[in-house]
Amino acid sequence: MSNEILVQATHVKKWFPIKKWFFEKQNYVKAVDDVSLTLYRGETLGIVGESGCGKSTLARTLLRLIEPTDGEITYDGKDLIAMKGKELRGLRKRMQIVFQDPYSSLHPRMKIGQIIAEPMLISKLKKTKAECMPRIYELLDMVGLDKTYVDRYPHEFSGGQRQRIVIARALATNPELMICDEPVSALDVSVRAQVLNLLEELQEKLNLTYMFISHDLSVVEHLCDRVAIMYLGQLMEIGTVDQIYENAKHPYTQALLSAIPKVGQHDSSGRILLEGDIPSPANPPSGCRFRTRCRFATAACAEKPAAVEVEPGHFVTCHLICDGVDEKEA
Amino acid sequence: MEKRKMKPGAFLRRYIRVIAAGIVLLCIFMMAFFAPVIATHDPMQTDMYNMNQLPNEEHIMGTDCYGRDLFSRIVYGSRMSLIISITVNVCAIVIGTCLGLLVGYFKWADRIIMRILEGIRALPMIVFAITLITVLGSGVDKLLICLTVVNLPGIARLVRSQVLSIREKEFVECAKANGASNLRIMFKYILPQCTSPLIIRFTSGLGNTILTQASLSFLGVGLDPRIPNWGGIINEAKNLVMIQPHQCGYAGLAIMITVLAFSIMGDGLRDILDPRLR
Numbered sequence: 001m002s003n004e005i006l007v008q009a010t011h012v013k014k015w016f017p018i019k020k021w022f023f024e025k026q027n028y029v030k031a032v033d034d035v036s037l038t039l040y041r042g043e044t045l046g047i048v049g050e051s052g053c054g055k056s057t058l059a060r061t062l063l064r065l066i067e068p069t070d071g072e073i074t075y076d077g078k079d080l081i082a083m084k085g086k087e088l089r090g091l092r093k094r095m096q097i098v099f100q101d102p103y104s105s106l107h108p109r110m111k112i113g114q115i116i117a118e119p120m121l122i123s124k125l126k127k128t129k130a131e132c133m134p135r136i137y138e139l140l141d142m143v144g145l146d147k148t149y150v151d152r153y154p155h156e157f158s159g160g161q162r163q164r165i166v167i168a169r170a171l172a173t174n175p176e177l178m179i180c181d182e183p184v185s186a187l188d189v190s191v192r193a194q195v196l197n198l199l200e201e202l203q204e205k206l207n208l209t210y211m212f213i214s215h216d217l218s219v220v221e222h223l224c225d226r227v228a229i230m231y232l233g234q235l236m237e238i239g240t241v242d243q244i245y246e247n248a249k250h251p252y253t254q255a256l257l258s259a260i261p262k263v264g265q266h267d268s269s270g271r272i273l274l275e276g277d278i279p280s281p282a283n284p285p286s287g288c289r290f291r292t293r294c295r296f297a298t299a300a301c302a303e304k305p306a307a308v309e310v311e312p313g314h315f316v317t318c319h320l321i322c323d324g325v326d327e328k329e330a
Numbered sequence: 331m332e333k334r335k336m337k338p339g340a341f342l343r344r345y346i347r348v349i350a351a352g353i354v355l356l357c358i359f360m361m362a363f364f365a366p367v368i369a370t371h372d373p374m375q376t377d378m379y380n381m382n383q384l385p386n387e388e389h390i391m392g393t394d395c396y397g398r399d400l401f402s403r404i405v406y407g408s409r410m411s412l413i414i415s416i417t418v419n420v421c422a423i424v425i426g427t428c429l430g431l432l433v434g435y436f437k438w439a440d441r442i443i444m445r446i447l448e449g450i451r452a453l454p455m456i457v458f459a460i461t462l463i464t465v466l467g468s469g470v471d472k473l474l475i476c477l478t479v480v481n482l483p484g485i486a487r488l489v490r491s492q493v494l495s496i497r498e499k500e501f502v503e504c505a506k507a508n509g510a511s512n513l514r515i516m517f518k519y520i521l522p523q524c525t526s527p528l529i530i531r532f533t534s535g536l537g538n539t540i541l542t543q544a545s546l547s548f549l550g551v552g553l554d555p556r557i558p559n560w561g562g563i564i565n566e567a568k569n570l571v572m573i574q575p576h577q578c579g580y581a582g583l584a585i586m587i588t589v590l591a592f593s594i595m596g597d598g599l600r601d602i603l604d605p606r607l608r
Contacts, residue, residue, distance in 0.1 A: 063507055092509035099500040107501045109522045119508045173508070 005077075006177060006209050007039035007062060012071035014054075014061050018282060029282045031057040032068075033233040036307075041176070044203065044210040046224035046241075048217060048256070050278055054233040055213045059179045062211070063097055064088070075177075093123040093173035100182040102162035106154035112165055113150035116140075119172040139168040142205075143198060160191035167198065171206070179211045184219065196223060217260050221245055226313075229253045232289040233281055235307070239314035249316040252290045288319065296320050347598035354591040362408040371399035373406040373558045382574055391580050394566055400577060403558040404584050410559040411588070415539040417474055422481035423532055427524070429482065430489025431516045435497060444490070447483040455480050456545055463551050473552055477539055488531055492524045526603035530596050537592030544585050560585050 012035050015028035032054040039045055047055045061068045064080060073080040099105045106115055116139055117132040126132045137147050143164040154162060170178055184192040202208060214220050220227055221241055228238040237250040248254045255272040274293050279285055285292050291301040300319045307315040361368060377397030385392045391400035432439045459476050466472040505515050546552035547561025555562045560581045567577035
């Protein structure tokens with residue numbers, strides 16, 4: 001992990017318009033609302049949060065699969081939002097995405113060879129499929145699949161094998177950044193570890209930068225260098241794995257961490273139970289997004305909190321930080 | 331997935347409809363192709379001395395009100411029906427698929443083109459076809475245009491619904507993330523997934539078009555009545571239907587068998603191609 005910045009997102013917003021009646025005020029689902037984060041070259045950044053908190057939307061926005069409503073994104077120092085046509089296509093081969101569902105990630109009527117060749121053909125790295133063949137064999141070998149699989153169809157493979165094919169496809173154009181959108185949550189536990197180990201191996205070998213989206217906190221702890229906690233489209237806390245897992249400051253992070261099941265622990269007295277449901281992102285609470293479910297919420301929380309750096313590289317977005325949440329809990 | 335070996339009984343049960351309909355259709359196509367060999371008389375030759383004859387040794391199905399041999403006219407009539415039906419459906423599938431892809435993929439196209447197509451669908455098919463032919467004038471080419479237009483909305487809708495579900499799939503998103511052009515995504519990623527509904531639609535469409543075309547000829551707005559075609563034969567024989575019902579009957583039978591064979595073929599293909607019905 002270096003200090004070289006690969007991706008820098010500043011105040012990124014993605015609001016989806018809600019279908020409205022004629023004279024009604026236009027409302028939005030604020031899927032990602034004012035998120036700023038930095039991705040350093042060679043690191044693994046974990047993004048953690050409940051379902052619907054905007055993790056995937058953030059990932060897709062960073063790849064410009066969907067256009068952000070507002071904000072700036074720079075990739076390797078270049079403005080990603082302003083990029084068009086050829087320049088953008090040139091950048092696309094440097095960043096890739098691995099989706100959650102390995103079943104719908106592969107075109108059912110294409111052979112494996114064709115699937116892996118597609119990114120190279122699209123980005124015009126190679127002209128014909130024949131030119132791609134050596135690279136395809138190399139990639140299949142890299143992800144631990146047999147060379148003879150090139151002429152098979154996706155339905156002949158298991159979930160784990162499919163995810164390996166997806167990873168091979170993502171690596172085809174030799175990317176620097178790989179966004180993994182819950183790459184293992186659709187796999188069963190025995191295969192999960194294999195795929196995670198493969199991802200780690202590949203990172204070492206190819207010096208990849210990962211943005212790893214997950215809701216599995218133990219996977220994130222195992223794999224990531226830094227972790228960002230998201231809630232309702234906003235970042236709650238960001239820091240290194242040690243800072244977050246050992247010294248969580250935000251009440252939401254603390255609640256999340258206390259929910260990790262532990263082997264041998266039978267009493268749930270130490271658990272922090274959150275009450276109520278996650279509010280609708282179309283109508284989020286004013287001020288601090290978490291205040292409707294926070295144990296320590298005060299009148300001050302109606303104001304929007306700013307990110308405070310409590311340790312070097314450890315940012316928390318909470319009013320209570322000055323007062324010290326830890327003492328209150330004790 | 332290994333192919334399961336089927337028992338001969340199960341195999342037959344699954345393919346029986348397609349095979350039976352296929353044999354019938356093959357016969358009809360052969361009849362159209364070898365019409366000059368099969369026909370006993372010149373279908374255009376009028377014979378004022380032998381009008382409205384009952385079936386006899388000379389004329390197997392009798393003659394019509396101009397003394398033309400009915401059997402020969404029905405044999406030659408199959409040519410017109412099949413050629414028009416195939417041309418119309420090929421054109422409609424090609425244009426309709428392109429429209430469907432466009433409409434399903436781009437929201438702006440959906441708003442404009444789909445409104446127009448829905449407008450066409452809202453009118454009764456026959457009435458719309460008659461209006462169109464009245465405006466364009468009669469002739470084989472005009473009839474082709476008219477029948478194609480009538481078929482377009484259904485096909486475009488079919489493709490659109492497929493596109494709408496496929497374009498949200500992750501393999502499409504992955505292609506986008508790699509910077510694939512819209513055309514590549516439409517034709518290489520989405521279109522191959524639409525083929526089986528289109529094949530089904532094509533087969534059943536062939537039957538329907540024969541029927542529509544016959545209805546138009548019967549109403550007198552289709553083809554030149556001198557050219558032998560099934561609808562036209564019924565039209566000319568309708569005045570004598572009380573005295574000589576066989577004149578209508580034979581042509582009607584020809585239409586019925588052909589359309590039925592196409593529909594059964596379409597149904598059978600749907601059962602085979604649609605994995606949900608397996």
